[in-house]
Every structure is written in C-alpha cells, then in structure tokens.
Amino acid sequence: MGQPVRDGAELTQDSRPGRRLTWQWFLVVVVVYAAVIQGLGALIGVDTSYSDSQFPTTESLVRNALIPIGASIVFAAAVVTWLGWWGEVLHYRAPVRRWVRWVPISMLTVALVGINYGHLADQSLSLVACLLVLGLFVGVGEELMFRGIGVHVFRRAGLTEGKVALYSSLVFGLVHVSNAFGEGAQALLQALIVSTSGYFFYLCLRVGGIILLPMLVHGLWDTSLISNLVGDKPQASVGMLLILLLQIALIVVLFVKRHKIEPVLPAHYEPVTGPNPSAAGSV
Template sequence: MRDETGAIRDGRPGRRLTWPWFLVIVVVYAGIIQGLGLLTGVDTSSSDSAFPTTESLVRNALIPIGASIVFAAAVVTRLGWWGEVLHDRAPVRRWVRWVPASMLAVALLGLNYGHLGDQSVSLVACLLLLGLFVGVGEELMFRGIGVQVFRRAGLTEGKVALFSSLVFGLVHLSNAIGAGAQAILQALIVSTSGYFFYLCLRVGGVILLPMLVHGLWDTSLFSNLVGDEPQASAGMALIIVLQAVLIIVLLVRRRSIEPDAEKAPA
C-alpha cells in the first residue's frame, strides 16, 4: 500500500522500484556513460593505449562516469533509500572476510608501479580519481540500488547476488561493442567480479567497502593501460590467478556463506 508521497508501507522506507524499472534505469545509466563519452571524448584509435594522455582520460572516462554518479545518487535520493543503500545488515560467515582482504592485497601488489612512475603526475592523479569514480558509481548502482531492488522483490540472498551480478556483467557489454564473442566472455568475468563485490558489501556492512575494493581493483587494471605505450606488469597475473581461485572457492563453499540460523540476527 502507498501513502500520499508514494512510499510503500511494507516496513521498508522509501518508494517502490520494481526490477523491470531498475533495468530501465540501468539502460539510462549506461547510456549516460556511452553518450557523454561520444560527445566529450577524444579519438584514441591511433594509440595502443586506452588513455594515452590526461585529456583523453578526463574526457573519455572521468566526465561520463562522473555524470553517471550524479544520476545514480539522484535515483537513490528520489527513492529515499540512502539508509539501506549505505548500510547492509545481512552478515556472512567469517571465512568470507578473505574475499575483500585478498582482493585489496592483490590489487595493491598488482599496481604497475614502474609504468606509473614514467607517467605525468596529472595522468596518475586522474587515474586514481577514475578508480574512485568507478568504485563509487558502479557500486551505488549495482550493490546499492540493484541489491535493494531484488531484496525488496522477496528474493533469497543467493538470487539477489546472482541477478545483481548478472545485470552488472551485462551492462559492461556496452563497453565491448564490436568485440564479438570476446564481449560475452568479458561480461561473464565482470559478473563474477560483481559477485565478489556483493560479498564485500555483506562483509563490511557498509557500501564503502565494496567501493574501496572495486576502485582499487580497477585502478590496478587501468595502471597498465595509460600513457603513450601501455605496459602489462607481472602483477596482472596475480589478479587473474586470484579471480580464478575465488571462483573455485565460492563454487565449492557457496552453501556456507550464510551464517548459522541460530546466530543470525533477528
């Protein structure tokens, strides 16, 4: 039942958002990033680097992603969900703490420090800001709004994790237009990362932890792609290995993520 303000009266604060409308919001979110990228971006096709200059990083990434953060924040504000989006109250077993801990450690080890040392201060500063923007924007949309949408639909936590991660992966297909079958593989890999970030949310109890892990994880990946001559580091192998290990561990232990019923909060 709704009151005059449109808020739902099921004990949860804020307005109602069904999952089909969430998908519409995600399409708009992706459209903002892609559309602004086309409007403000600079052509880097002549370079092997994703971001050969500070200008290309700002115009091709920071401006579009910054706008998407404003959009996501406006959606949360309109829904009145800030309390539930910022704070998560679904605990997990202690072993799951190794997910964010290992991801943070490997992201720090995997940073291409040598390559970044050869870049300008402005480019490195903008790269760090890009990692922050990606972490804040994508977590706000998918582990913030997305998780709440599927929870309010009455799904189990397993399905909440699955569907929010799948949507997270699918939206990245827009970043790989023209990549063919490789785009599908990328979406699957990104979906698994989304599941890891979901677990970070559960472990930390606040959305700031997945924002931090996600931002640092992507910064580590991006550190190989900046400058005139992109250069992969040995640290990339650590990231790939950890991704594979976490997938295997979570496949084996997926049924032991939830806390014991008698220990779960009422």
C-alpha cells in the first residue's frame, strides 16, 4: 500500500481503493463521453436550423439534449463503478478557507434570480418540465465526469490541489470545443468561459465536501442560462447580464485571493479521500 508523500498535500497513486486510471486514459474516457453526447445528438436529433431558438419545442429539447446527456450520465456512472471510486467521488476531503463559501452562495443566488421566469411562463408545461430535467442532467453528468472522475484522476497522480483544479478545469473547458460541430467558432470562446466555471464548481466541491453541491450549483446555473433559449422565440433577460457580471467578479476576486484559498494546516495533516486505503488493478 502506498503512503502519503512528505508534505501531506499530495498522495501517491497506490494509497486509495479501486482501480488506477492514468490521466492519458482519462482523456480517452472524456473523448468517449463527448462522442456519446455528440453521436446520439447527431443520430436522433431534430433539425432546429429553422429557428433562432436552441430548443424551440419539447421534442427538440428531449432528442437533442435530454437523451444524449442522459446516456452520458449512464456512461460516467459505469466508469466510476468499474473503477470502484464511488466512496471518494461522492465525498471530497480538502479543507478550504471560510470566505470561499461565497462562491456557491453567490452562484446559487444569481442562478435563481437570473432565471427568465417571464419567458418560461409563455412556454408549454412540458417544455419547462424538460428544461428543469435538463438542468439536473447537466449538473449530474458533467460534475460526475469532471469533478468526480477528473479531479480524482489528477489527485491520485500526486498533484497539488492547485494543479488538480487547473487541469480538471482545462479538460472541462476543452471538451466543450466539441460543440463546435453544431455551433461553430463561438464554441472556442465558450470553452474558455467554461474553464473558469469549472474552477468555480471545483471550489464548490471543496466547500461542500460532497459532489452534490457542485451538481446543484451547476444544474441551476445552466437552467438559468438555458431558460432564455427555449421556445419559438429566445429572449435574453437581465438574468444573463447578472450571470456574466458574477462570472467576471468571481474571476477577479479569485485571482486576487488565489493564495488565500488553502487553509493553514498543522504540519502532521494528511488528507484522506478513500475510506480504506487499498489498491486494485490499473489501466
């Protein structure tokens, strides 16, 4: 069995239960994950080029998003099950300073306030219900893949929390480049923005110590954004501006206070994420 390395901030690859997944193989998993979403979308998707809306009808939302993203959740859950990582994926033990709690609090508040309630009131009940399910699916699927599997891949590799946050967020952003197949060059800008959002969700994981918190924040965040894009006539709202302003504010605050995220820990502190240190096969 492996032992924690000298400073207690990093762990060796053999100190946790389950199979080992290298970062190279994690990238392969991410490619398959993106292929499931894009492939199913292309196979069963509905053509919406006639509309300015991303999801003009309930059918388009279900076939273009709900089914592909639902399948990606099944894929991600199957990977976690095969790896035997559920214990550490669900719970993340990495202390953080108290002020960082304002990241999930501010994101949840702005997401709830920013939902385009007036626009949704003009839509069918089925479309609104499917939008809420879509937000749930996005939160669960993407967090399971990137703050679940991704974060632990890099942490098991012995990286510091700063590098874990950086690399998992970059992969999270880069995978959204796959949207370029349907959205063109603007997907590149989206990938850059999403990378910063990935860092915010990572901090939510550390604040809550459980993956359910970033799932909730992520799901509401995307629900708020997509609430402007459903129906025959998409309608921008002040909520979108609030989300943009908060994103900018968080980037500035976290850049300024980036050295004040990690708490001062006792010299003997050793982070543990698995219930019982043991090791099985590797990939």
